[in-house]
Amino acid sequence: MALLERKVAVITGGARGIGLAIAEAFVAEGARVVLGDVDEDRAESAAKQLGDPxxxxxxxxxxxxSAEVQALLRGAVDAFGSLDILVNNAGITRDATMRTMTEExxxxxxxxHLKGCWHGTRHAAAIMREQRAGSIVNISxxxxxxxxVGQTNYSAAKAGIVGLTKAAAKELAxxxxxxxxxxxxxxxxAMTEALPERIWDEKVAQVPMRRVGEPREVASVALFYASAMSSYMTGTVAEVTGGRFM
Structure with missing residues (x-):
């Protein structure tokens, strides 16, 4: 049997990049997926690539x-009968130094990143606790x-997701x-490949494995967390970094 046979997964930010790679990995292992994204046209196109409705x-x-996240999750239950997996992946960047970054x-x-992850975790938990089962995967x-440097907003949000994950894991175990x-x-x-060549080379040089990672390499870890392979794991953080900043 496939790892996610008869499972239902929702992936936010699922229209491209890591989110879409996760959706592809889940579908390949038997899951039915719902992609949530602010870019509805791109999400529709991605869903068609994955299979029929x-x-x-x-x-x-x-x-x-909050209401849109709740509607997304309830929509998955209405369409497919359950909610077994949520991947909180949606994200943006607004990089700037602290001196120039605006409050907006x-x-x-x-x-x-942080509030969106909280909305997803909170609303998914309300459904999953009634089922007495479920896996939530948060992308930090x-x-x-x-x-x-230049990411006081992003670094704060992504660190917050780790704390949120651990606190929620204790509440829901x-x-x-x-x-x-x-x-x-x-x-x-698309974002990292748009970096100037000099910056790209500097970043790759910081990776002990001397290469950039691929979205599918993050997706395989999400698959592990979503499946019964990680059935005795909660509140953990997996680094998919090629050894960078160990």
């Missing part, structure tokens, strides 16, 4: 809005471990709901 659906969702840029990043970042986090490092994406 019996396998993958897309819903517009702004994770900063700080609030936007905290809102999408290496930036939340070490802090990055006796309900049969597991909560874990992943901290990706330098992963190939």
């Amino acid at each position: 019996s396998v993958a659906l897309a819903t517009r969702c702004d994770v900063t809005e 840029q700080f609030d936007q990043v905290i809102g999408v 970042s290496l930036s939340g471990k070490v802090g990055m 006796h309900h049969g709901v597991r909560v874990n986090a992943i901290q990706p490092g330098l992963i190939r994406s």
Whole structure:
């Protein structure tokens, strides 16, 4: 039997990048998925790539809005009958030094990453605790471990996700709901590939494995956390970094 046979997963920020790679890995292992994204057109296109509506659906969702997150999760239950897995992956960047960063840029990043993750975890837990089972996977970042110049907003949000994950894991363990986090490092994406060559080379040189990671390498860890392979793990943080900043 496939690892996620008959399981239902919701992935926020699922229209591209790491989110889409996670969706692809889940579908390959038998899951039905719902992609939540603010870019509804791109999410619809991604869902069609994954399969017909019996396998993958897309819903517009702004994770900063509690009601929209709740509707996304309830929609998955209505469409497929349960909610077994949630991946809180939606994210943005608004990089700037503290001196030049605006309060709006700080609030936007905290809102999408940290508050969005809280909305997802909270609403998913309300459903999963009734089922006495479920796995929540929160996407943090290496930036939340070490802090990055120009990312006081992003580093704070991603560090906060780790604390949220551990606190939620303690609250939900006796309900049969597991909560874990992943901290990706330098992963190939449209954003990282847009970096100037000099900056790209400097970042790769910091990775002991001497290469950038691929979205599928984060997806495989999300699959591990989502499946019964990690059935005795909760409140943990997996670094997918090639050894960068050990």
